[in-house]
Amino acid sequence: MPAGSWQLAVGSGQQEDSFCYFQLPTANCPLPTAQCQLLTAHCPLPTAHCLLLYNPVVINVEILTIGNEILLGLIQDTNSNYLCRVVRGMGGRVRHIAIVRDEADEIAIGISDSIERGADVIFTCGGLGPTDDDVTLAAVAKASGCAITINTTARAFVERRYRELASQGHVANALMNESRLKMARLPERAEPIENSIGVAPAAIVRINNARVISLPGVPAELKGIVEGALQSVLTEIFGYGSYRERELIVDCGDESQLAPILRQIASVHPEVYIKSRASHFGPDVKFRILLSASAASGAEADRLIESAASDFTRIAARSNVPTTE
Numbered sequence: 001m002p003a004g005s006w007q008l009a010v011g012s013g014q015q016e017d018s019f020c021y022f023q024l025p026t027a028n029c030p031l032p033t034a035q036c037q038l039l040t041a042h043c044p045l046p047t048a049h050c051l052l053l054y055n056p057v058v059i060n061v062e063i064l065t066i067g068n069e070i071l072l073g074l075i076q077d078t079n080s081n082y083l084c085r086v087v088r089g090m091g092g093r094v095r096h097i098a099i100v101r102d103e104a105d106e107i108a109i110g111i112s113d114s115i116e117r118g119a120d121v122i123f124t125c126g127g128l129g130p131t132d133d134d135v136t137l138a139a140v141a142k143a144s145g146c147a148i149t150i151n152t153t154a155r156a157f158v159e160r161r162y163r164e165l166a167s168q169g170h171v172a173n174a175l176m177n178e179s180r181l182k183m184a185r186l187p188e189r190a191e192p193i194e195n196s197i198g199v200a201p202a203a204i205v206r207i208n209n210a211r212v213i214s215l216p217g218v219p220a221e222l223k224g225i226v227e228g229a230l231q232s233v234l235t236e237i238f239g240y241g242s243y244r245e246r247e248l249i250v251d252c253g254d255e256s257q258l259a260p261i262l263r264q265i266a267s268v269h270p271e272v273y274i275k276s277r278a279s280h281f282g283p284d285v286k287f288r289i290l291l292s293a294s295a296a297s298g299a300e301a302d303r304l305i306e307s308a309a310s311d312f313t314r315i316a317a318r319s320n321v322p323t324t325e
Helices: 077-089 105-114 136-144 152-167 178-182 219-226 233-240 256-270 298-318
Strands: 006-010 019-023 060-066 092-102 121-125 149-152 185-187 191-193 202-207 210-215 244-253 273-277 285-295
Touching: 006 060, 019 178, 060 105, 077 121, 077 219, 092 105, 092 202, 105 210, 121 149, 136 149, 136 210, 149 152, 149 202, 149 273, 152 178, 152 191, 185 202, 210 219, 233 244, 244 298, 256 285, 256 298, 285 298
Parallel strands: 060 092, 060 121, 121 210
Antiparallel strands: 006 019, 149 185, 191 202, 202 210, 244 285, 273 285
């Protein structure tokens, strides 16, 4: 199989009890091809040699949620769940989510790691506020190799929001102190995005081929930005892509019996992501097979899934594995 072509990896260390796609290493990879038929967590190569990919035409997204309070179990991360649904609905795919502490170095490392994995879009959630532990934008600046400075557009927005809040009696005054001014300090190449609910603007920074979109951690503010001021940017990134999924029920008590069937389907339908959902062994077990695809239109995504589902049902029947929906 030539370098860069699709290979199905079964039960890799990345996703337990599932089937996922890996790309074979490049022609310069020092390992024999045979060693990469099943890429495991024990592979001696750096991640850069063998990137995890799902579909070469789909926008790959990673999410970095920031906050000690999440790691302490004080609040739940609902932002990642929301963003996953948004990305899926626009035809993209979230392939990695991480939670890090309110530490600039750790956040910068997380962003750099996402870029190294080839992410097209990196959402950061949280850490845009006026307090000393809000360090996300400083971390983005560090990851991008640029300075952090007062952004005149962001400053004008913050000043306007405080005037509005003061006129409504929500704050004592509209004076710009250092803490308020902090929310207007952005990486020097950043594009500020207005926050329709809160005070801290969001920001977009391009680093190499990736866009880092920094959003506030308050769920209502994040959702307001994503569904409001950020829509034109998201449309530019994702286009009007569509995501579709379909689930098949397989009457089979042994997932290893499904592996060769899924391998055959994956080789014929590389545009369709296939995931088996295993639970336990037993004669009464029924596995769920999720087929999902992203395409330029809903009709095209439906066609891809219908073709893969039809082939799966036909090949499974030949192996005496009944399939229902």
